[in-house]
Amino acid sequence: RRGTSPRTGQRPSQGRCFPSMPGSVVTVQLGQCGNQVGTELFSTLAREAVACSGSTRDEILDAFFRTPNARRDRAGSSKFPDDFPEASTPTARAVLIDMEPKVVQSSVRIAKKSGRWRFDTTRTLAFQAGSGNNWARGYNTYGGQVRETACELIRKEVEQCDFFGGFLLLQSMAGGTGAGLGAYVAQALRDEHPHAPLLNHCVWPYESGEVIVQSYNTLLTASALLDCSDGVIVAQNDSLHKTCVKQLRLPRPTFTDMNSVAAKQLAGVLLPSANREVGENGGLIRMGDDKNGGGPGMMDTKTKNARNGRKTHGLHDVVTDVCCFPAARLLSLRQLPVLPQKSVEFETFTWPGLLKRTRQMLLSGTTLEEGLDWGLEPTGGSTEKRDGKTPGRRNAYTKCFASSLFLRGGNSDLVDASAVGDPCLYPPWVPKPCSVNWSNSKFDGKEMSVTLLSNCQTPCPPIGRMLSRAYQMKSAGAYKHQYAEHGVGDDEFAEAFARVEDVLATYRAL
């Protein structure tokens, strides 16, 4: 019967099998940005855990925290105490790494201050000198020094998991530690744990510049990660900034504000949810039909069955659903609604309205709810030329390989997701391009919320701009000596350029 047999996911290139269970996620926070984002992420997860009850709360805590004094599971009662006395404060399943000590110390302090969760101080690794924004120093010089200790810390954390579900790496792409050492650690984890899913959340720097050598660092990080990671989520500082200004109405956003937006987007994907069978157009399944969905339909027994045979989504499912193709692993996150806390109770939303806006955000290539171009429509199917005329404007929409939708709130299991599951948005050769996941628990206090993780062309323009700046800098020979001093020379640069150009071409050919 459908919906009850476990689904085995396969990595396209290697045919490994991994059972579909949620599992615990071990987070590795690298560099200043990674540690700051990680602190926000765990604060968000802890807050959601407290807001939920019963088995959902257990799932969240199990996946991301470990509690030393959890009571034995009794029928109907939560594994974790309602209040968290000092001895059993949930400890984040995280390893904190930075090449200078201040940020790690302040992260530990912030966690402790919250009283609801903490970082384990034995899972931190901090040096003194810093990487100096030099990717080569982070990758070659510190990488070798740090490998054994870092892998040891991570292995200890993995061993604490009853069922290990994968790695989440948080880092920036512009700095030295997060970018350079982060890329090294990602490759080391791939070597030591070849079967574990590896998801990277990377912060893309401001286009106006935060670090002068950011083009080099971003190029080298992208090249290294696209090789070894299962999925690279690109979170652009410019988009997060605009979200804070336009939607949260914060005139002068700080990094904390932006990190909290990024953390909520990530949490929207990682929190427990159940996968749902969808018809071919992403809509609900009609009774009696096998694979072919009709148009939008009413809830029926088949859907009820799909819902009862629930499969809880884990990190492995997250990456296999969207990354169907080894050369295409760039992911983007969109979430709505995003609004100031005090406006939440004054706004009303409907699922169809939210999904329509999500669809338009995807087509416009933005991650903002505002300024959507409602005129953009995908061309139907695979025919690109009609009437012998070039489509022109119609082809200006952002194309997508695959996507995963996460619906959180009441009745989310009954929602018709054909607005986003529409086959016109995806290439015809992807079998199930849109995966729909739902959870009846509210997220962030909102009655309904939608998070979309998509493998689409949204990161392509910033990557193109980064490449042209990197070429310019390279042709002028600027900063060459800084990178050559730590073992990254012309050959390594050429390889990085080639790999990123390849990936960009793959996306542009969509």
Added chain:
Amino acid sequence: CAALAEHADCVMPVENQALMDIVTSIYEKSDVNTRRGSALTGVDGGVEVSGHGGRPWDAMNGIAANLLLNLTAGARFDGALNVDINEVTTNLVPFPKMHFLLSSMSPATVSADKGKAAPAPRTMDQIFTEVFGRDRQLASVDPRRSTYLACALMMRGAVTVSDASRNVDRLRKGLRMAHWVSDGFKVGLCDRAPTGTPYSALCLANNCAMRKPLDAMTSRFQKLRRRNLYVHHYGEFMEIDDMDAAASTIAELAEEYARVDAAPPPETVPSIRPIGVL
């Protein structure tokens, strides 16, 4: 200077003349009730001179001390975007020999003399504008007339990343940047402001205007060397050839700066095109 050009990673020269100009301008703008002869102190709680006959170098040294404090603040205190000296060296030195940085600060001093009103408060945007102006540079040059190879802004106090980006976007238009460094700003944010002021900015720039002090140094050297004045004193302890070698190192460095300043952007930039896809 030649030895530093060879061996140092990064040099921040501070000219006495520039310090003198800054101190004088602050002194002139201050309250009329200042006691005659008392010196401005650069650091709150630093050396205070009561009565007349103050020490004339205190104020100037205070500015130089502030430079060092602001430079290391990112390493000493927490901040949203930490910057330490390693990052300064990596970001501001695109070519190994060209590592002479032009510094400027706003506010240059952080406290007032006893009995005098505090320096005029500035808005955040004003300190950004001042820091790129000619008056606050710690070398007697005008950076706006030459090309910037790299620029770092280290902010202290209640400055958010949006304030920094907004001001950088606003001020970038008035600056001449090298063609290969269109996003050529390094930003550092430190939470702790200096005493007595809500925020401060330190700008470290690798600017081709640094060739002027180097040229001036070379010409003053040549005036003495041409007539072999005082050379015998040095000849006792070193080879005269070394002196000449040092002079030529500095002259070459100044020429290098001039060349980069005048270099036009290239017509084409080589790039890699992928051959086949999928």
